[in-house]
Amino acid sequence: MTATAEVVTSSSETASRENIWRSIVREIRENHFPYLLLIPSILCFAALVIYPLVNTMIGAFSKTDTVGRAVEFGALINFRELVRDRYxxxxxxxxxxxxxxxxxxxxxxxxxxxxxxxxxxxxxxxxxxxxxxxxxxxxxxxxxxxxxxxxxxxxxxxxxxxxxxxxxxxxxxxxxxxxxxxxxxxxxxxxxxxxxxxxxxxxxxxxxxxxxxxxxxxxxxxxxxxxxxxxxxxxxxxxxxxxxxxxxxxxxxxxxxxxxxxxxxxxxDNSVTYLYKLAFRSLAFGEGYALAFATFVFLLIFSVVYTRVLRSEEG
Amino acid sequence: MQRIQWFKWLSLVLYGIPMLLVLVFPFIVMVSTSFKTLEEVSQIPPTFIPRNPTLENYREVWNIIPLADHFRNSFLLGVGETFLIMVLGVPAAYALARFRFAGRQPYLIFLLVTQMFPAIVVVLGVFRVVVALGLLNNLAVVATTAASFSLAFCIWLLVGYFSAIPPEIEEAAMMDGDSRLGAMIKMTLPLSWPGLVAVGVFAFMDGWNEFLFSLTFISNDEMMPLTVGLFRFISRFQIQWHHLMTGSLLATIVAVALFMTVQDKLTRGMLAISEK
Known part of the structure; x- marks a missing residue:
């Protein structure tokens, strides 16, 4: 843990980050029309897909109160709760x-x-x-x-x-x-x-x-x-x-x-209807977030593996 | 050859027709129940063809459920979603279909990934914000969340329709002094009109058939769309099936009629997605 080493890594990091930024900026400047066209949809996704998703992820790893606010980050308590759930x-x-x-x-x-x-x-x-x-x-x-x-x-x-x-x-x-x-x-x-x-x-x-x-x-x-x-x-x-x-x-x-x-x-019940009950009937938002997160991760991994396996079989 | 003919008819009679009967069975039941009186609906054993067919339900149901409000709300959801999908989706799809740029592939993959989580995740994620901003019972909120949820799929569809139009047409227009935007509006949009209509109707139906967002974001009877209004109706009272089926039939007819007008274009668009 030496100070110099830290400085070196961070300065080379900033350098490469600057390079990436510069190339992104160049790309957008040379090619700006398609990016302009994408902006409305990106804003919509950011507000109504990415934001809720991030919210759910943070909620999954936090203690939550009865209206679903995250009050303390970094806890696995929701997942423990989920595993202990009798249903x-x-x-x-x-x-x-x-x-x-x-x-x-x-x-x-x-x-x-x-x-x-x-x-x-x-x-x-x-x-x-x-x-x-x-x-x-x-x-x-x-x-x-x-x-x-x-x-x-x-x-x-x-x-x-x-x-x-x-x-x-x-x-x-x-x-x-x-x-x-x-x-x-x-x-x-x-x-x-x-x-x-x-x-x-x-x-x-x-x-x-x-x-x-x-x-x-x-x-x-x-x-x-x-x-x-x-x-x-x-x-x-x-x-x-x-x-x-x-x-x-x-x-x-x-x-x-x-x-x-x-x-x-x-x-x-399937996971979605159970999730609905957890959140809106039991007000167990934290557990609901954890289940939502688990479902999402499972589907993502499943889809990647599924397409890989079948595509490779296709040769 | 003779044997093939014989086999074809046999499979149609033994499998095709029974399957189709099962597929339309609920709609037959809707029609049959909607012409029955309360007496006949609650009679054991039930009847299949109404013994004293009546049109009374079609008159009464409007007073028993705020059906006119529900119709208006479903219609607004449909129109709102169509509008949003067009405004947000058409430019994005055009960019993805016409240009090769660095962010293109990641964006297409991102669209695919958004399909991976259930709508309930969006509900959970935005519910607190919607409550905090006092936006419960607001149809615009429902239309926007629903639209953002089916936007990805609609962009995929639109990309397919735009890709089918040769870029040379636009290039010719640009040679004649049009800007890129002008060429897009003058040449490509009119040519892809059938595809745009198909996606527009798809978006309208998505709004019309929407259930989960309305269920969570709307609690006021007058603001409910048909799906939630009819669902609340069965959970609140002793179920009056003859009224419920009458309302259901009316709600279904609109969706089915609209869908039939564009189904051919729509299925071809979906096939194009799956070929990619």
């Missing part, structure tokens, strides 16, 4: 099943639907319009409608099941923890199928038809055609669309909250 293990497991379960189901259900809708048949335009309805409709309102459909005595689902003689029971879908959890996943899948299908459909339509010609001459059957030619062509779009879907499912609030608000007994 957090369940919430984590539920979030993971909710996200990966719903995305996997959406892929499995959407691909065949896209293949079917890619055919020519009368009413294809109508089918496409119907397909898009769940995507266009306000999700919170659709979720409330599903809540009505799942109603035990008056709901349409039990009515359909009873009429088709599948069961005579009047199942209370949203009161049983396991059934309710299946129901919220179902509605999440319902709401994600249109986007996934329409992307697969667009991907299918962009496959150049001539790649099938050679296969036809070799006498390949339909299954081979699909497995060896169609699927590889869809790989790229599948990677991006699943990544987007996973991120969106992690952020999902508008399905669970209107349907169950996490009930019964926190068994349909």
């Amino acid at each position: 957090i293990l369940n919430i984590t497991i539920q979030t993971v099943i909710f996200v990966f379960g719903s995305v996997a189901l959406t892929v499995v259900l959407s691909l065949p639907l896209a293949l079917i809708l890619n055919q020519r048949f009368p009413g294809a335009a109508l089918a496409r319009a119907l397909l898009l309805m769940p995507w266009a409709a306000p999700l919170a309102i659709s979720a409330m409608t599903w809540r009505w459909i799942f109603h035990d005595q008056l709901g349409a689902l039990n009515y359909v099941l009873n009429t088709l003689n599948i069961t005579q029971a009047r199942t209370a879908w949203l009161s049983d923890p396991v059934l309710a959890f299946i129901c919220v996943i179902f509605v999440e899948v319902w709401s994600s199928i249109p986007f996934m299908t329409i992307m697969f459909l667009a991907g299918l339509q962009s496959i150049p038809p001539h790649i099938y010609d050679a296969a036809k001459m070799d006498g390949a059957n339909a299954w081979h055609e699909f497995w060896d030619m169609t699927l590889p062509q869809l790989k790229r779009i599948t990677i991006i669309v699943t990544l987007l879907s996973i991120i969106w499912a992690f952020r999902s609030f508008n399905v669970i909250w209107p349907m169950t608000q996490g009930n019964p007994f926190f068994r349909t």
Whole structure:
């Protein structure tokens, strides 16, 4: 710890910092028009994305009071609190099943639907319009409608099941923890199928038809055609669309909250609805910040690894 | 060939049609419930096609819920968000599509990273400020936070539309003595009009369908948009499903009708994003 060493490092640091500043300034002076155009959006992001994010990070590592103010920085108390939370293990497991379960189901259900809708048949335009309805409709309102459909005595689902003689029971879908959890996943899948299908459909339509010609001459059957030619062509779009879907499912609030608000007994909560409860019902802002921070870091790492692995596989 | 035809019809009947039925099922239920009387709604077993169809709900619902206020508020959120997305997003997207500059790649990556955290993080981060400034129950605040949250995605969409327009057109205009800005306004903006409309409608729908920000920032009945107003309606009273479904249907029709006008352009824009 000598004074001179410190001076040396700091002076060389200032020098390099000056260089960086100078090159930034030069870049902006020579190229100012695009930067000018970016300013409005940068200001907006700074105020309403970066500022809250930084706020959340500071809050995650601080003691907070009941209105969410950070009062003492540098504490891991929130994370300790989070780990000790009696629901957090369940919430984590539920979030993971909710996200990966719903995305996997959406892929499995959407691909065949896209293949079917890619055919020519009368009413294809109508089918496409119907397909898009769940995507266009306000999700919170659709979720409330599903809540009505799942109603035990008056709901349409039990009515359909009873009429088709599948069961005579009047199942209370949203009161049983396991059934309710299946129901919220179902509605999440319902709401994600249109986007996934329409992307697969667009991907299918962009496959150049001539790649099938050679296969036809070799006498390949339909299954081979699909497995060896169609699927590889869809790989790229599948990677991006699943990544987007996973991120969106992690952020999902508008399905669970209107349907169950996490009930019964926190068994349909995901991390977002639980976070909402922590902050606005228990006023445990500190713990909420910690959970928000953990979710963000997880998603960031996941996205980087996911794209790296799949891109490298692509070669 | 015969076998392929046969398979095609079979898959359509066995999978395609049932799937589509499930996808539109809630909307069918909305329509059916909205034509029922209170008696019929609370009858066990329920009916599917209303036995005594009535238009009464469509008249009553406006008095039972401040539905007209909710409609106005949703509309304002939609318009506000469209306006903000256009003002903030169009210049940024144009810069990212037309110029190669040092900050370009980092900015594009930054846009992607903003997608990684849930909206609730923004809510938590700004809630205290909104309360401190006395901005609860303010639709402009909701529109702005919601817009900033979907801005990144809209910029990505717009970059795609602008990139599709050859820069040579602008260069020609600049040769004729137009400035860069003039060339952009005269040549590129009119040509990318369909894309701009698509993003504008997308932004409007995002505002119209917004739920979380309104739920946390608005507590006053008269200031609530449709989504939150209808949600409060079910948590406050004994649920009157026939009124709820009537309001839901009206709110949904607007969003779906708008979406159908631009869906083709929009899906192509999203495909363009995923190809990058």
